[in-house]
Amino acid sequence: MLPDGALDRLQEGCKAIATRCKVLGIDSWEVVATQSYGHQIDIEGGKISLAAGGGEGGFGIRVLENGKFGFAYLVDITSADKAIKSALSIAKMSPAVEGFVLPSEESAAPVAGLYDNSVVTLSSEDLLIQADAIMSEVASLDSRAVVTGGGIGVSANASAIYSSQGIDAAGITTSHSAGVQISIEENEQLTSSWQSSSSRSKLPDVPNCVARAVDWANLTRDPIKIESSSAESAVMMTSEGFSPLFSVVVPNAIKGEKLARGESFWSGNTGERVVADDLSIIDNATIPGGRSSGARDDEGVPTRKNTLIESGRLVGSLWSTRDAAQQIAEGRIASASSTGSAIRSGHQSPPISGCSNLFLTTKGKVYSYDDMIEIIDDGYIVNSVMGAHTANPTSGDFSVTTSSILRVENGEIIGAVKQAGLSGNLAKALKSGIKLGDDVRSQGSYSSGSMYLPNVLIEHGLRVNPA
Amino acid sequence: MVIAKSPDSATHSSNYRYLDVDKINKSLDKITGDGAAYAEVRLVAYTDYSATIRDGKLERAIPGQEIGATIRILADGAWGVHSTTDITSLEQQMSPTLKLAQAVAARRSPKDRAISLADVPIIEDSLHWKPKKDVRNTELSERLEHMNLFNDSASGHDNIVSVTCGWHDEHIHTEFLSSEGMNRTWSFQRSLINGMVTARDGSEVVSYRTRFGGEGGLELIESCDINELGVNAKVSALRLLKAQRAPSGKMPLIADRDLTGVYIHEALGHPCEADLVAAGDSCLDGKLGQKIGSDIVTVIDDPTIRGGYGAHPIDDEGLDTTEKCLIKNGILTEYLNHRETAAHFDIKPNAGARAQDGLHHPLVRMSNTLIHGGTHADLDELVEDLDYGVYACGSRGGQVDTGRGSFQFAAQEAWLIENGEITTPLKDVSVSGLTLQILKNVDGLTRESKLAAPGFCGKGQTVPVGDGGPIMRISEALVG
Numbered sequence: 023m024l025p026d027g028a029l030d031r032l033q034e035g036c037k038a039i040a041t042r043c044k045v046l047g048i049d050s051w052e053v054v055a056t057q058s059y060g061h062q063i064d065i066e067g068g069k070i071s072l073a074a075g076g077g078e079g080g081f082g083i084r085v086l087e088n089g090k091f092g093f094a095y096l097v098d099i100t101s102a103d104k105a106i107k108s109a110l111s112i113a114k115m116s117p118a119v120e121g122f123v124l125p126s127e128e129s130a131a132p133v134a135g136l137y138d139n140s141v142v143t144l145s146s147e148d149l150l151i152q153a154d155a156i157m158s159e160v161a162s163l164d165s166r167a168v169v170t171g172g173g174i175g176v177s178a179n180a181s182a183i184y185s186s187q188g189i190d191a192a193g194i195t196t197s198h199s200a201g202v203q204i205s206i207e208e209n210e211q212l213t214s215s216w217q218s219s220s221s222r223s224k225l226p227d228v229p230n231c232v233a234r235a236v237d238w239a240n241l242t243r244d245p246i247k248i249e250s251s252s253a254e255s256a257v258m259m260t261s262e263g264f265s266p267l268f269s270v271v272v273p274n275a276i277k278g279e280k281l282a283r284g285e286s287f288w289s290g291n292t293g294e295r296v297v298a299d300d301l302s303i304i305d306n307a308t309i310p311g312g313r314s315s316g317a318r319d320d321e322g323v324p325t326r327k328n329t330l331i332e333s334g335r336l337v338g339s340l341w342s343t344r345d346a347a348q349q350i351a352e353g354r355i356a357s358a359s360s361t362g363s364a365i366r367s368g369h370q371s372p373p374i375s376g377c378s379n380l381f382l383t384t385k386g387k388v389y390s391y392d393d394m395i396e397i398i399d400d401g402y403i404v405n406s407v408m409g410a411h412t413a414n415p416t417s418g419d420f421s422v423t424t425s426s427i428l429r430v431e432n433g434e435i436i437g438a439v440k441q442a443g444l445s446g447n448l449a450k451a452l453k454s455g456i457k458l459g460d461d462v463r464s465q466g467s468y469s470s471g472s473m474y475l476p477n478v479l480i481e482h483g484l485r486v487n488p489a
Numbered sequence: 490m491v492i493a494k495s496p497d498s499a500t501h502s503s504n505y506r507y508l509d510v511d512k513i514n515k516s517l518d519k520i521t522g523d524g525a526a527y528a529e530v531r532l533v534a535y536t537d538y539s540a541t542i543r544d545g546k547l548e549r550a551i552p553g554q555e556i557g558a559t560i561r562i563l564a565d566g567a568w569g570v571h572s573t574t575d576i577t578s579l580e581q582q583m584s585p586t587l588k589l590a591q592a593v594a595a596r597r598s599p600k601d602r603a604i605s606l607a608d609v610p611i612i613e614d615s616l617h618w619k620p621k622k623d624v625r626n627t628e629l630s631e632r633l634e635h636m637n638l639f640n641d642s643a644s645g646h647d648n649i650v651s652v653t654c655g656w657h658d659e660h661i662h663t664e665f666l667s668s669e670g671m672n673r674t675w676s677f678q679r680s681l682i683n684g685m686v687t688a689r690d691g692s693e694v695v696s697y698r699t700r701f702g703g704e705g706g707l708e709l710i711e712s713c714d715i716n717e718l719g720v721n722a723k724v725s726a727l728r729l730l731k732a733q734r735a736p737s738g739k740m741p742l743i744a745d746r747d748l749t750g751v752y753i754h755e756a757l758g759h760p761c762e763a764d765l766v767a768a769g770d771s772c773l774d775g776k777l778g779q780k781i782g783s784d785i786v787t788v789i790d791d792p793t794i795r796g797g798y799g800a801h802p803i804d805d806e807g808l809d810t811t812e813k814c815l816i817k818n819g820i821l822t823e824y825l826n827h828r829e830t831a832a833h834f835d836i837k838p839n840a841g842a843r844a845q846d847g848l849h850h851p852l853v854r855m856s857n858t859l860i861h862g863g864t865h866a867d868l869d870e871l872v873e874d875l876d877y878g879v880y881a882c883g884s885r886g887g888q889v890d891t892g893r894g895s896f897q898f899a900a901q902e903a904w905l906i907e908n909g910e911i912t913t914p915l916k917d918v919s920v921s922g923l924t925l926q927i928l929k930n931v932d933g934l935t936r937e938s939k940l941a942a943p944g945f946c947g948k949g950q951t952v953p954v955g956d957g958g959p960i961m962r963i964s965e966a967l968v969g
Contacts, residue, residue: 067768069601073589076572078557078848095553097574105552112550115629146589150596170770170892205769205892214770214892252737252969284650285687287694370553409919412885412899416687416696421735421919421969423897425890441895443737443921443969487737487969489921 023059023075024142024178024194032057032079033192036184039081039102043186046106050086050124052185052321055079056369060177063149065202068168070153073146079180082369085109089118089351091344093372122347125360127188130324135311138223141196144176152200152227159228160204163236170214171203189322198225204235206243215239215426216406217262220466222311234262238405242426246437252487256401257444258394258430258479265465265473266410267420271448272303273377273469274415276330278339278346278361282354287418287449288336295334297452300386303331305340305471307362307378313464313472314378321364321373328361333385342375365470376470381462382478388460394479396433397457402486403428403435407444411468418449427486443487446480455481503617503676507556507576508532508664510672516580517668525564525587527606529667530579531805532558533847536625537659540632544651545640550629557847562586565594566603572848607831607838609808611670616802618677618795620706624658625678627707632656635710639684642719648727650694652719653685658706663803663847671807679798679953680709681943684719686726695916697726697901699883700942703955704800725883725902732916735903735968741878742920742966743871743933746941748881748900750956753788754858754946755887755896756924761790761815761823762853762948763830763841765891772894772924773821782819782928785863789814790825792840792856797955798943799856801843806851808840815858819928827853845950852948860958863934871933871962878906879968881918884944894924919969933962 036053043051057079064072080097083105092113094105152174160167175198182192201218215238219229259267280286288296297303307325309315319325321343330338342364349355365376395403405426413420427439459477467473513530520528533556540550559572560582569590571582597603636654643652662676681702688695699722701713744752759765760773773781792801792810804810806828813823824834827842830853842851865871872880880903887898903918904911940957 066764067770069598070567070593070596071604072568072570072850073593074570074572074850075585075589076559076570076848078572078574080555080574093549093551095551097554097556101554108552112547112552112629115547115550115633117546147592150592154596168769170768203770203892207769212772212892214890284689285694285696287692289689289694370555371551372549408888408890408895408921409886409897409899412887412897412919414696414885414917416694417917419917421899421917423888423895423919423921423969425893425895441921441923441967443919443967445737445917445919445969485737485969487967489923489967 023061028057029180029182029192029194032180032182035081035099036182038099039083040184042102043085043106046103048085048106048110050186052084052124052183054082054369055182056179058177058179060175061146061149062173062175063153064173065153065169066171068157070150073150075146080369083109084372085113086124087113089120089122090114090116092116095370119344119348120351122344124185124187125189125321125323125343128324130317133308133310133315133317136195136222136315138196140224141176141198142178149174149176155227156200156202156232159232160236163233164206164240166206166208167204167236167239169202170205172201174200183322185322191318191322196222198223200225200229200231202232202235204239206239211243213239213242220313222313238426241428242438244438245440246429248429248439248488250488252485254482255484255486256398256479256481257484257486258398258401258403258477260405260477261463261465261475263404263406264478265475266407266468267413267448268475269467269469269473270410270413271415271418273380273471276303276339277375278341278358279349279375281339282349285416291336293335296336297331297334298454298456299334300384301331301334301452301456302329302383304329304381304383305363305377305379306381309379312379319362319364320366323360323362323364325362325378328363340375340377342373345375378471379474380471381474384458388458388476390460391477394457394459394477395430395435397479398430399432401430403430404444418447420448421445439488441489444484446484451480451483503615506664506674507534508666510666512580513666516583517666520562520583520587521668523587524591525562525668527563527668529561529665530558531847532556532576532664534662535659535846537657540629540636540656541653542633542636542640543653545637547633555846559847559850560586561850562590563604563606564590566605567594567597568604569593570850604829605832606828609828609838612807613672615674617675618802620678620708622707624680624706625660635682635715638715639682639719642716643684643686643723646723646727648688648690648730649686649723650689651687655683657681665807667807673803673807675803677704677802678706679704680706682710682713682715684722686722688726688730690730693730695726695729697722697729702943703796703798705796709796728914729902729916732902732914735879735915735918737969739965739967741875742963742968743878743880744961745882746939746957746960747884748898749860749958749961750858750941751884751887751898753860753958754855754954754956755889755898756927757788757815758790758855758858759889760891760894760924761825763824763826763834764853766824767830767833770892772892776821779821780819781821781925782816783931784819785934786816786819786928786931787861788816790855790858794857794940797857797940799954801856804840804842805844806842808838810840813839825853825855827851843952845952849950852950854948854952855946855954857940857955859938859940860934860961862936862938862959865933865935867935868960871935871960872906872911873909875906876908879915879918880904880906880911881920895921896924897921921967921969927963927966930964930966931961932964935959
């Protein structure tokens with residue numbers, strides 16, 4: 023999957039572009055490069071519909087002149103001069119940010135578990151075998167269940183960064199992921215569930231997501247009639263159900279520049295209690311094998327563990343180099359510096375601030391799934407929501423829909439609910455009555471980074487509106 | 490990773506070809522000789538420019554260029570696909586891609602039908618939707634002038650904490666060659682301006698987003714009253730600061746054009762996509778010819794509406810695009826399809842194949858989706874009959890579970906309707922329901938139907954779309 027010398031070629035490309043920067047008289051420059059290679063199998067309607075492979079990549083150039091930056095991206099090194107000149111002309115039109123300089127080289131401790139050679143050696147044929155194994159497992163778990171959509175993918179992603187400030191780093195990460203949409207249709211009733219698994223290392227032949235998807239497609243069958251109308255209720259959201267909402271709202275709110283500009287619902291609350299006393303929120307790109315881990319951030323600064331909320335109090339925020347310099351220069355804050363939290367959308371964008379692996383933790387008691395259900399006198403379990411991306415990241419308000427919801431009364435699941443609305447304000451809901459589960463699972467994200475979340479019982483602040 | 494040639498001024502000419510047609514055609518011939526039933530190469534070259542200003546200051550400007558190509562080979566009734574930014578490697582990748590397809594075919598069980606393709610006309614031509622003002626010739630300073638108009642009109646209130654304005658334009662050039670002899674080149678442009686106003690009052694913080702754009706060049710942005718766009722966004726953001734939480738429960742709903750468009754995109758458009766129907770993941774499976782909506786509901790999907798954000802002249806299988814009528818007076822008349830699903834259902838291909846870019850294979854997708862107008866004169870006429878309900882405006886997006894037929898979409902702002910009048914401003918209104926129930930609850934449409942703000946649709950791949958219609962009334966919807 024990964025061609026010999028792939029990383030060397032990326033680094034050579036970076037250096038060739040850097041040479042052109044120097045020839046064109048630019049003192050401060052940064053070149054990044056990405057190249058991905060992968061295989062993918064798509065499953066549709068209970069069968070393998072397609073096998074695909076390929077690779078893509080390119081270069082990004084950031085130039086800096088007197089605190090003004092410009093950026094351009096390209097795919098063809100021979101057009102570097104054009105891209106550099108374009109970036110330079112943009113820099114000349116950009117506002118100067120006093121004190122903004124590109125980050126200097128600092129040594130970065132390697133992060134283990136980001137590359138697995140057994141992923142790289144997986145062939146399309148191996149993935150076809152895995153797809154068959156998944157579909158066989160689904161059939162054995164429930165003969166009515168069909169994998170109506172999904173697939174398996176492996177990739178190797180090479181990246182490099184080279185800058186005038188002495189940063190010269192490169193590396194390869196791997197990824198193996200699987201996702202399944204399981205549908206069960208019987209007696210004119212169709213239920214379904216989407217679940218996925220992803221890892222830097224090789225996944226088991228049948229990842230956990232498969233049994234979970236079959237489970238939830240089954241659990242939501244034969245819905246009961248709910249007589250109650252819209253009401254505030256205790257809601258236990260599984261990690262899978264909670265993650266989309268959390269990832270739309272929270273990563274945005276803990277960016278330093280959002281806090282400084284007054285664009286976060288936590289703006290002006292530094293040092294104050296913003297969530298329940300026993301909760302902490304931590305961003306940590308140094309976790310071995312983490313889905314969004316790396317030794318350096320996307321502008322080459324060494325990553326670190328950033329505690330953002332500790333025992334309920336807002337104590338930190340996420341910064342890239344430029345965002346920090348800009349907010350100081352514009353007088354919104356007295357001091358800030360990079361927290362190793364620069365992220366990019368590949369080579370096509372300059373860095374901005376963002377999270378890596380975001381953890382929600384508690385110093386209080388943690389609960390098993392069954393223990394949590396026992397606590398609920400009158401409430402619901404939600405395993406997925408529709409429309410999480412429509413949540414308002416500025417205010418924390420959301421109003422979503424779920425068809426993957428179970429009714430709980432007196433500590434017992436009494437049945438599924440066909441469909442329900444779920445609304446509230448996530449920032450307010452996190453302030454009290456939160457209980458966390460004992461099984462942290464990593465999830466993807468609607469914004470940036472990865473969410474490491476357990477099941478979450480929210481006792482107040484959410485309204486459930488059964489259809 | 491090395492690319493044969495990047496888009497630059499020399500390639501502004503519509504006649505420029507990135508692919509060596511003779512060489513690619515020879516390799517397509519060879520691969521069919523080696524066992525492929527069908528093979529194609531589709532290359533897409535993008536030249537794009539995006540920029541953002543924040544509170545009147547340039548935050549970032551990004552000129553970019555991308556080239557990607559995808560080989561798709563059908564062999565023994567199965568697909569193999571290879572995508573790459575290295576277009577010099579296409580000929581070498583034909584044989585491995587054929588083997589991929591054959592490997593998939595070898596695993597097909599006897600009960601699964603082999604994939605085949607519906608017949609289509611074979612065309613050799615070039616088709617370029619030329620804008621009045623080629624957006625590639627726009628200087629950053631001119632882009633900034635337009636964006637600053639938004640900033641100036643949306644700023645200027647103590648409660649406004651920030652104004653962000655974004656710009657994105659793109660020139661899309663596609664080349665398509667197939668083993669059947671298809672040899673087509675087409676191009677068009679899209680231009681977009683968007684804005685977000687954030688307002689704060691004490692601990693209450695809200696934001697309002699707006700967009701204008703479509704298929705076309707700079708002339709499209711010049712046709713926009715950006716000042717009005719900014720003023721309206723500011724007024725809406727300030728109103729949201731004072732708005733109340735929406736009531737929840739089942740009630741009548743009136744949706745403006747933006748929301749009508751999102752509703753019809755989510756609730757009907759996606760379940761009409763024939764690849765989902767064929768996969769057993771659509772609530773509209775087996776419902777062609779059946780009454781699924783009220784008599785006043787007629788819905789089209791039309792990529793030929795110039796200026797719509799989902800407009801494109803040729804689909805990504807090389808077919809001329811055409812209007813599709815999905816529902817006629819409440820009766821489901823047509824699925825959106827591509828060649829594979831047209832053959833599957835033994836229906837006429839209707840050019841519904843779209844890929845995100847040159848690095849993705851085509852799926853069945855919507856383009857510009859609209860409900861036809863009805864008989865009500867205006868919003869007042871729809872409101873006056875209602876004792877109680879909600880009038881919701883502006884889209885925050887939506888989502889659908891096509892198999893169950895349940896959907897959700899969210900409004901940017903809303904008002905309560907009481908005794909035939911629009912009264913209290915509301916925030917965070919979302920609407921959910923079941924496609925097969927709610928289409929029957931559409932009981933009022935204003936006369937004029939047109940596209941609303943541009944949007945993006947995700948289905949594993951993201952594509953630009955246009956949605957819209959008239960102002961629509963639904964007699965009962967679940968509002969949250």
